[in-house]
Amino acid sequence: MIITQKRNLDDLMENIKRYKSFFLVGCSECASLCGTGGTPELAAMKEKLEGDGKKVTGTFLAKTGCQVLGTKVELKPYKDALAETECILVMSCGAGTQTAVDLFKDKPVYATNDSLFLGNMTRMQIFDERCSLCGECILDKTGGVCPVTxxxxxxxxxxxxxxxxxxxxxxxxxxCAWVKIYTRMKDTDQLEDMKKINKPKNWAAHKKPMTLNVREKKEEGTK
Ligand code: SF4
Ligand code: SF4
Structure with missing residues (x-):
């Protein structure tokens, strides 16, 4: 999941002070689990804005905020509210915010959160970074512990x-990541594999911006 934290509220309020009406977008997935963009956070932001004399035209919890087409469909019932909205506030990760940028061509979109890393929730609202999205996974050679991260x-x-x-x-x-790797490989009887030298990291496997067209890949596979 994408781990987010709330941005500095004073800074955000300063940036959006020229707008009078807001539509709030949260996400029921990662941002909800991080406590940065779920139902309680939407309600708290609504209360804050209304307390500052702003109008909130609607609040909306996207099922999966980074899913552009699905979010577009889910937003249909909010057409009237959106018509009277000056500014969109997105309370999810950077990907969810850019879904809103794609969908609201004529409205400014502001992010309320910082996106930090891809990680796992190990206990309630405690998150560990586990993968740096390097594009060439070596977990099969390191007992499932990621040295890149x-x-x-x-x-x-x-x-x-x-x-x-x-x-x-x-x-x-x-x-030490490599002590963890050693311990894990010892516990799972894989120590023999640790004698193999791993190739230098191919950093070119992670170029930006990346795109992936799974449909095209499937079509290529059928040729
Ligand atoms: S090696 Fe690590 S950073 Fe790279 S894909 Fe695998 S888990 Fe992610
Ligand atoms: S001590 Fe271990 S985790 Fe730290 S830099 Fe060296 S190999 Fe990496």
Whole structure:
């Protein structure tokens, strides 16, 4: 999931102060779990704006805010509210915000959140970064622990000389990723595979901006 945090509210209010009417968009997926764009957060933002003398024309919780066509369909019942809206506030990740940019061609769109990383919720509202979307996954060679993300240096064949009692030299708050990899591979009887040298990281596998057309790939596969 995409982990988000709320942006500085004073800063946001300063940026949007020239608008009088707002339509609020949340997301029922990651932003809801992060507590940045679910039903309670939409209600709190509505209350804040109305307290500041602004008009809120509607609040809307997208099923999956980064799904452009689905969100477009879900927004149909809000046509009248949107007609009297000056500004759209999106309370999801950067992808959800850009769904709104795609859909609202004639209205300014503002993001209320910072998008931080792709991660897992390990306990309620506690998130760990687990994948850097490197474009060339090596989890099958590292016992399922990601060195690209969990090692601050992204070392492909570790550990480095600074590892210390299972901790990372960059910060003693962090477990050394390569000690985690070793432990995991030992526990799962894969240590033999650790003797193989991993290739240098192909950073070109992660170029920006990336696109993926799965339909085209399927068609190619049938030729
Ligand atoms: S190796 Fe790359 S794709 Fe695989 S988990 Fe790590 S960052 Fe993500
Ligand atoms: S101590 Fe471990 S996690 Fe830290 S930089 Fe070195 S190999 Fe990476």
């Amino acid at each position: 969990a090692c601050p240096k992204g070392i492909m064949n570790g550990p480095c000389g600074g590892t210390n009692n299972g901790k990372c030299e960059v910060s003693s708050d962090i477990d």
